[in-house]
Structure formats: structure tokens, C-alpha cells
Amino acid sequence: MPMLFLIAGLMLADPQAAPLATAGGEGAPPPVTSPSLAAAAPELAALPGVVLVGYPVDGRSPRAIRDSINDRRPRLPQGEAFDARTDWRYQTQWKGGAGGCDPATAEVDMTVIVTLPELTTRDALDRREREQWDRYYKALIGHEHNHVRIALAAAEQMRTYMRAAPDCASMQAVQRQIGASIQPANDAYDESTRHGRSEGATYP
Structure with a gap:
């Protein structure tokens, strides 16, 4: 039976300027994009603030994978x-300015982490099984890419509306909203x- 499980989740939204936390705990180095995932999803990897991380999976048949x-x-x-x-996560x-802040100087930095499976045994599959995996993986990446677009568009909207706010209270209200x-x-x-x-991201 085809199975697919995906989720987009909020890590943290900071209401004010604060150090951006990193995966692995306070002071840990920030995650970096996996080279193999960057090759598999170059358009996604090229987006600002986006990091692609993988978890290894294996198997020599669709069921085992x-x-x-x-x-x-x-x-x-x-x-x-x-x-x-x-x-x-955004920061x-x-x-500072009149009233403690200058809305026109507001900045929003968005970090997006996409976690995907990395198949280590793709070359061991026959041609039909590789094509089946590739179709699923392309659709899976495309689905997550759209989640990334939603987050990045919100960050851009947040920046625009915060800068247009007449005062600090209005700016922070826009940020929260x-x-x-x-x-x-x-x-x-x-x-x-x-x-x-409905986008084809089912496997096997």
C-alpha cells in the first residue's frame, strides 16, 4: 500500500531580535546543506537561508526502502x-528610534531547514525501481519546496509590513500576526x- 508522511513545522518564531539558535543546541555550528541533496535539489538549495539535511536510508527493493x-x-x-x-525560524x-524603535529599519532573517531521506543504495536498484524512486523523490522535493516558498513569502511580507508600520506597537503586532x-x-x-x-509524492 502506498505510504507518504510529510509535515511542515514551526521551530520557533522570535517576537524580537534574538540570537538565532542552531540545530544541536546553544553554540553548536549551524547545519550545512548535504552535497548530495544540493545536487538533487539545486533550485531549493540555492534559496537564501535554506539548508537541506538528510537522513540515510537503504534497501534493495521498494519494500525494503x-x-x-x-x-x-x-x-x-x-x-x-x-x-x-x-x-x-525567523529573527x-x-x-532604535522614537518610541524605542524605527520601523523603517526592520529586518527579518528566515532560516528554513528541509529534512529529506537520502537513498544510499539507489545504484543497486534496477532501472524500473530507480525510475520509481526518482519520480517519488522529485515530487517529495517539489512538495517541500512549496512549504519553503510559503515560509519565505511570509518573511518578505513581514519585512514589508513591519517597515510600513507607524510605530513600535503596530510593527510588533504585524510581526506577530x-x-x-x-x-x-x-x-x-x-x-x-x-x-x-496529489502531487505524486507516494512511495512505493
Whole structure:
């Protein structure tokens, strides 16, 4: 039976300027894009603030690969597991001014981490099985790419509206409002695509 599990999740939205946390804990080096994932998804890897990280999966048949994915895919604190996920975090900052801030100087830095499976045994598959995997993987990347677009578009909208705010209170209200809209927008996208199924992201 075809199986697909995806999620887009919010890591953290900072309401004010603060150091950007890194995967692995305070002071750990920031994650870097996997070279193999950069080659598999060059357009996604080239987007500003986007990092692609992988988890290794293997198998010499579609069923074995699915079992490997099920065993190793990202797991949420509540126990749910998904083939791929997109997490985001933004940091806002601005210069001081009248009332303690100058909205026209507002900046929004968005970091997006996309976690995908990396198949280590692709070359061991026969041509038909490789094509089957490649179709799924292309669709999976495309689905996550759209989650990234939603997050980056929200960051750009947040920057624009924060800079146009008449005062600090209005600026921070805009930041909170747009920040709170990112998860629902991603949820709506997942619902409309049945978590990528309608886009071909099913395997095997």
C-alpha cells in the first residue's frame, strides 16, 4: 500500500531580535546543506537561508526502502513520523528610534531547514525501481519546496509590513500576526494536496 508522511513545522518564531539558535543546541555550528541533496535539489538549495539535511536510508527493493524510511524518518515529540519535513525560524531586529524603535529599519532573517531521506543504495536498484524512486523523490522535493516558498513569502511580507508600520506597537503586532499565519498556511497546503499525494509524492 502506498505510504507518504510529510509535515511542515514551526521551530520557533522570535517576537524580537534574538540570537538565532542552531540545530544541536546553544553554540553548536549551524547545519550545512548535504552535497548530495544540493545536487538533487539545486533550485531549493540555492534559496537564501535554506539548508537541506538528510537522513540515510537503504534497501534493495521498494519494500525494503520503505521499511528503512519508516524506521529512520523524523519523529515529532508526540510520536508522529514523516518522510520529510520543513522547519523554519525567523529573527527580527530593528534600530532604535522614537518610541524605542524605527520601523523603517526592520529586518527579518528566515532560516528554513528541509529534512529529506537520502537513498544510499539507489545504484543497486534496477532501472524500473530507480525510475520509481526518482519520480517519488522529485515530487517529495517539489512538495517541500512549496512549504519553503510559503515560509519565505511570509518573511518578505513581514519585512514589508513591519517597515510600513507607524510605530513600535503596530510593527510588533504585524510581526506577530504574520508569524502566526505561517503554520496555518502550510497546514492548508498539506490539506489541499493530501500531504503531497496529489502531487505524486507516494512511495512505493
